[in-house]
Amino acid sequence: MDATLQYLLDLLDLEQIDRDIFRGRSHPSVLPRVFGGQVAAQALVAVCRTVPEERQAHSLHSYFLRPGDPGHPIIYSVERIRDGRSFTTRRVVAVQQGQPIFTLSASFQDAEEGLEHQEPMPQAPDPESLPTGEELLPRYADKFFAPEVLDLLLAARQAIDLRYVQEPAFATAGRPREARQQVWFRINGKLDGEADNPVAHLCLATYVSDMALLDSVLLAHGRGGWWTGDIVGASLDHAMWFHRPFRADEWILYDTDSPTSQAGRGLARGRMYTRDGRLALSVMQEGVIRVPRRGTPPGTR
Template structure:
């Protein structure tokens, strides 16, 4: 297994401290604070550890409360809200320096047969032949902020291939709808929970950008403050993160320094396996006088 993939899989594992207490460490993706997708994935793993193995997560709802400190470990306090005949509910609070930085509610469900339908998969070019997001960033490596430059140099555990590339140094206003293919860069163990946690982790990458594109904004602009405020996911069907998934993202509304985004994830054969919704802070500050 590639070292960077092994590192990501290890990052999502949480250490059990007590009956309902877990602890995680932080990775580096070039962001000034702890990456939101990391806390999302770790919190889901902590919650699932307290649930029967036969039940899988079908939905989660989370709020990002404070910026996370990448140099401090994160404690996850799991509350066992309900263990029902078909559904199990857990609440998780992530804590650093004695204060909550994040909370999560997750619901788990026993496998059941039922009615099934979905909207058609969007028409998009396949992943073969597309440049990865990392390759695109390496072209402009010397012009990126130092933190993002270091992250772009490393080989990533996730392979993102945008169908509609977006130049962060020369952002042009355009439609919010965008598509990206993604997958893990190596084979992962046959653990459905791990693949769900990996998708939760990956789903926070680039989603908020769909609310920035209509305004010609990008993450590298020094006057822009961007942060995830909340995140929700629904899992509809089984999938593997080491196989290609199409992430279709759009932002139907923005206002009050907040952008609302939603996403849909499909396998290559057209099955919709997950849906995502997120609201994020998009605050444009006035340039400081020299």
């Protein structure tokens, strides 16, 4: 297994310190706070540890309360809300230095048959025809507000092979376009052994789901984003619905758009499709989207 993928898996492998209490650490972040996808994925790991394996997560709803500090551990405290005949509900609060920074509720269900339909998969070029992050991002090094941002960004995405279908927001600053973006992604390597389980694939997709999602808001306004310094932003809430089985180590198309932005906030939604066209996940997120005042640190609310 690739060392960077193993590092990510270790990051999501929380330490259990009591029956329903877990401790996680953080990956160095591009912005001066914990990456939202990381804390959401770790929180999902924590609640999954308290649910029987035969019940799979079908939805999660979460709120980002405070920016986390990558230099301090995060404590995840799980509350067992309900264990019903078909559904299980859990709630977890992530605490850092005595303050809650994130809260998540998740629902789990026994497998069962039912009515089935889905929206068709949108058209997209094959992922192999698109440049990798290592090939694409250095082309736009002059777009980032600080030279070290590119190195941090490349390091943060080493475990994820993420390929943009269209030009990313940071490459098109000053040129508004349709508020829609597509990326292909998969983890860099194959899950095997004990690491190859449904929970791992769910949590890895949750980790990636916070990447590039709010960029669709920026596209409508020709804004380059948090890395370029022309936007102050942060995630406010994040919701996901898990529809069909998928593998995070196989290509997934992440199709995102933004229906609205107003009052310093922007709304983004996403759909994740397997390469053979199955709708696997749906995502919604609202975030703070502000034009910064002079002297405002990037990534602050």
